[in-house]
Every structure is written in structure tokens, then in C-alpha cells.
Amino acid sequence: MPPLSLYIHIPWCIQKCPYCDFNSHAIKSDTPESAYITALLNDLAVDIQRYNITRPISSIFIGGGTPSLFSPESINRLLRGIEQQLALKDGLEITLEANPGTFESQKFAEFRALGINRLSIGIQSFNDPLLKKLGRVHSAQEAIHAAEIAHQSGFDNFNLDLMFGLPGAGLDSSKIDIETAINLKPSHISFYQLTLEPNTWFHKFPPKLPDDETIFNTQKQCQQILADYGYRQYEVSAYSQPGLQCRHNLNYWQFGDYLGIGAGAHGKISQGLPQAIIRSFKPKSPEQYLNNSHQHGGADAIAVSELPLEFIMNHLRLKQGFTLDAYQARTGLAIATLEPALSACVKQNLLIRQHNHYYCSEQGWNFLDNILEQFIP
Known part of the structure; x- marks a missing residue:
């Protein structure tokens, strides 16, 4: 975990x-x-x-x-x-x-x-x-x-x-x-x-x-x-x-887990990979939160098809990028689920690959949205 x-x-x-x-x-x-x-x-x-x-x-x-x-x-x-x-x-x-x-x-x-x-x-x-x-x-x-x-x-x-x-x-x-x-x-x-x-x-x-x-x-x-x-x-x-x-x-950007408490707080908890990575949310209104009228908010599992984008969207905020081992460990998905977008980004010089490590090129860093849109399911 x-x-x-x-x-x-x-x-x-x-x-x-x-x-x-x-x-x-x-x-x-x-x-x-x-x-x-x-x-x-x-x-x-x-x-x-x-x-x-x-x-x-x-x-x-x-x-x-x-x-x-x-x-x-x-x-x-x-x-x-x-x-x-x-x-x-x-x-x-x-x-x-x-x-x-x-x-x-x-x-x-x-x-x-x-x-x-x-x-x-x-x-x-x-x-x-x-x-x-x-x-x-x-x-x-x-x-x-x-x-x-x-x-x-x-x-x-x-x-x-x-x-x-x-x-x-x-x-x-x-x-x-x-x-x-x-x-x-x-x-x-x-x-x-x-x-x-x-x-x-x-x-x-x-x-x-x-x-x-x-x-x-x-x-x-x-x-x-x-x-x-x-x-x-x-x-x-x-x-x-x-x-x-x-x-x-x-920890956020590395797709780690976090509890979120308080009015409007969000959390992410991995209960089982890949089907049970949970996003939680609490009522935004301080009055509702204090009254607990929403029973401490709600929670939804991240769709498995959205996990590649979720992982990439977080990790590529970091200059150090990510490794394929980290992708498998945090999502429970096979490396193949990043394709063909991953190879396309390398070919377009948006990402640089060194062995199993990927990070943004200078061009990719300046046009991060162009990378992310390729991972949209």
C-alpha cells in the first residue's frame, strides 16, 4: 500500500x-x-x-x-x-x-x-x-x-x-x-x-x-x-x-493515499487494486458539516479505465516523472494499459524515456495538457 x-x-x-x-x-x-x-x-x-x-x-x-x-x-x-x-x-x-x-x-x-x-x-x-x-x-x-x-x-x-x-x-x-x-x-x-x-x-x-x-x-x-x-x-x-x-x-503527486477531513475535504484511499481506489468527499457547507446532515459526505471508486490518466496527471506534475514499477504498484494495472499514448508521447518528444523511467522533455513540460489529452479514456 x-x-x-x-x-x-x-x-x-x-x-x-x-x-x-x-x-x-x-x-x-x-x-x-x-x-x-x-x-x-x-x-x-x-x-x-x-x-x-x-x-x-x-x-x-x-x-x-x-x-x-x-x-x-x-x-x-x-x-x-x-x-x-x-x-x-x-x-x-x-x-x-x-x-x-x-x-x-x-x-x-x-x-x-x-x-x-x-x-x-x-x-x-x-x-x-x-x-x-x-x-x-x-x-x-x-x-x-x-x-x-x-x-x-x-x-x-x-x-x-x-x-x-x-x-x-x-x-x-x-x-x-x-x-x-x-x-x-x-x-x-x-x-x-x-x-x-x-x-x-x-x-x-x-x-x-x-x-x-x-x-x-x-x-x-x-x-x-x-x-x-x-x-x-x-x-x-x-x-x-x-x-x-x-x-x-x-505524496499527492506520487498518487499516494490521504484521508481528507473537514468541510469540502477530499481524500484518496487504496482499498484494493485496481478496482477499489476510492475518492472521498465531505460536504462543502460548514453548517452541513457541523450538523453532519450528509453523514460525513460520500465516496466513489475511480473507474479502472481512468486510472492511467489519473496517475499520469499527478506524476507528471513532478520534474522527476515516474517509473513503470511505480505505475504498477500504485494502480495495480499492467504496463500495457499506458499504451499507445505513452509511446506516442515519446515519439512526439513530449516525454523522455530512460530505461523504465519517463519524465517530461522541455517541450512536454511547457505543453503538459498535450500529453494528458492522449491518456483520456
């Missing part, structure tokens, strides 16, 4: 950003923090029984929303409750998502003392006018201060999120963002393009974005700066110092 991770969704944030398509809701003064922790632990207990979980957890990721809005007391109750229900691997990675507007020195020192050993901080930009366009509630100075507090609180492993292709932005502003982030010495930087996702304010009222040539040039030049400072790209939008990749996200 593949490694098993745990994703926990806390859906509240200070306000909903116009580009955000995640399951997030503006926090209210009466947000039921304690009741939500209880619901999470109950949800976990149901999943453990439903999927007969005996494997240890290799990573935990608390995402949102803005989980750092919750108190250290609540996060402590959550982590201790998880420990009572699941075996945890020694040295497991525990990540907490945070936004700069929620940073207080004492609070984050307490998070670190609880066992959280990695932060993912939603900066997006160090440019105040751009932050305003993005609907962010923090300033550039608060973003810098957040990284400083992370260091002071004992976090030597944290990620900074940055976006490019922003309304009114160009190469120069993105280079300043990247250089500012590097100077703050995070272990990891996520650098991704703004996209106008359905069901967002920006999709309904699209802002004017830079042209494709500017966006592509910005990406390439900023990637070079990151590489020059030792941030190695290992995934489509992820760059890290050596050995400090996000282990939780690596």
Missing part, C-alpha cells in the same frame, strides 16, 4: 479573495471553533472505521481558509485527538497554512511548541497596489514581518506563496517579489500563475491580465533567479532548497 497522509480543512478566512476557488468563508464573530474541532475528530473516527485504517500517517497538512485564525488551544486539541486515533510516523511533517495578517509572535511560538514543524504562508506579492487588487488583507510590510516571525518562532521549514501574471504587473514587479522572498530565507517557494477560476469574482468580472508572452517571459526569468539561489524546481509551481520539498504534496 502507498504512504498515507492526512489533510484537514478549516474553511474560514478573514475575507474571501476574488481569485479564490477554494472552499473558504469569511469568518464571523461567532465561528464555532470548538464545535468544529469536535466535528473533525468525529469525522476522522468515521473514516478510520470506514476504510479500516491501520497504516501510520506520514504527513499532516492543515489547510483552508486560514487555519492560523484558530487558537493554539484548538489546534492542540486537534493534534492530540489525532494522536489518540492514529499511529504517526516518527519525524512526520505537520504543515499549517497561515496568512500574514494573522501572525503574532506568541501565537506562532505556541504552534511550533505543539509540534507543527512547517508553515505555508500566503504572501502572493510584496507589492501593496497588487495586494489590494487581489483583495488581500495584509500589506507588504506585514508579509515581510510574517516571515521574520516564522524564523523567530523556530520554524526553519516554511513556504512562501507567490503569484505572477497579476493585473497590472510585469516582469519587474515579479522579480522584486522573488528577490524579496529569497532574502527572507524560506526553505520553499511556491510560484504560480494567477488563473481565473469558475465561480470566482475574477471569473465573473475578469481583470486585465498581462499578455501571454509577458507571462511566459516572467515565469522563465524568475525561475532562473530561483535556481541561482538554490531553489530547485521539483513540481509545476514548487521550488525548494535541497531535501526540503513538501512531503505532503509529494
